[in-house]
Amino acid sequence: MKTLTTYFKSIFRRAHHAARSNLAMAIALLIMSGNSLADLPYQLIDTYPHQPALFTQGLELYQGKLYESSGLYGYSKIIARKFPPSPTDSISGSALPADIFAEGISQYRGKLYMLTWRAGRGLIIDPQHFKLLGVFPYQGEGWGLCASVVKGRADHFVMSNGSDKLQWLAADTMKLINTVSVTEHGKAVDQLNELECLGDYVIANQWHTNNLLIIDGRNGNVLQKLDLSALATAANKTSPLAPEAVLNGVAYDASDDSWLVTGKLWPSIFRIKYILPALTKQTGP
Numbered sequence: 001m002k003t004l005t006t007y008f009k010s011i012f013r014r015a016h017h018a019a020r021s022n023l024a025m026a027i028a029l030l031i032m033s034g035n036s037l038a039d040l041p042y043q044l045i046d047t048y049p050h051q052p053a054l055f056t057q058g059l060e061l062y063q064g065k066l067y068e069s070s071g072l073y074g075y076s077k078i079i080a081r082k083f084p085p086s087p088t089d090s091i092s093g094s095a096l097p098a099d100i101f102a103e104g105i106s107q108y109r110g111k112l113y114m115l116t117w118r119a120g121r122g123l124i125i126d127p128q129h130f131k132l133l134g135v136f137p138y139q140g141e142g143w144g145l146c147a148s149v150v151k152g153r154a155d156h157f158v159m160s161n162g163s164d165k166l167q168w169l170a171a172d173t174m175k176l177i178n179t180v181s182v183t184e185h186g187k188a189v190d191q192l193n194e195l196e197c198l199g200d201y202v203i204a205n206q207w208h209t210n211n212l213l214i215i216d217g218r219n220g221n222v223l224q225k226l227d228l229s230a231l232a233t234a235a236n237k238t239s240p241l242a243p244e245a246v247l248n249g250v251a252y253d254a255s256d257d258s259w260l261v262t263g264k265l266w267p268s269i270f271r272i273k274y275i276l277p278a279l280t281k282q283t284g285p
């Protein structure tokens with residue numbers, strides 16, 4: 001994309017200096033204004049094994065364990081393992097009933113909240129023994145979920161449904177209180193999938209792309225994007241991945257301010273670091 005930017009800048013300069021064609025300048029300006037955001041650089045810190053049978057839908061780090069929900073009817077499950085993993089670690093978890101399609105998970109106040117795609121009911125699960133603690137309804141499809149906890153305001157969940165919309169739910173009632181459209185330069189960005197909240201940031205996988213979007217959750221603005229194509233290529237090296245084996249799964253590790261990312265059926269989990277872009281001052285929803 002940098003090359004393209006340089007290319008269009010050179011078009012602009014030539015048009016400007018020559019001043020021969022106002023039309024050429026206008027076209028160059030038009031193309032530049034529609035240019036997408038530059039990719040945010042990241043650093044690959046570590047690579048860990050990931051069970052390639054997992055159809056990753058949710059990823060969450062909580063008290064030294066990595067929780068993961070795996071989708072598809074008849075195969076859905078939620079599992080946990082110590083993280084970083086070692087070969088002798090045991091994996092705990094629970095297989096889910098055949099009519100449940102596990103989707104995004106998020107830990108909130110010591111409980112796991114899990115969406116179930118089109119079923120319209122979320123499950124509240126005990127993270128130690130994987131017992132069902134409760135059920136909550138939600139509107140539309142449920143894809144990704146993260147708990148947004150910011151000092152000084154009420155806690156929320158943020159939920160994606162595969163569109164450009166992020167739904168804000170009150171964490172105490174799970175009621176829908178606000179819907180935000182995610183946009184880049186004013187254009188809707190859809191296919192939002194697995195999420196991770198960090199303060200007012202919402203980090204989102206975009207389904208069927210290698211993009212990790214850094215979103216200002218308060219207004220839906222995409223602040224930056226990470227292009228994780230190199231990680232997808234690395235994950236594809238062990239054996240060719242299926243078309244649906246796409247980037248999905250992002251979890252924040254507060255211990256070293258890093259992020260764990262993986263994909264459906266990927267053999268690896270990657271730890272990356274990047275610098276979050278600054279947020280503008282604004283009151284929250």
Ligand SMILES: [Ca+2]
Binds near residue numbers: 145196249
């Ligand atoms: Ca997550």
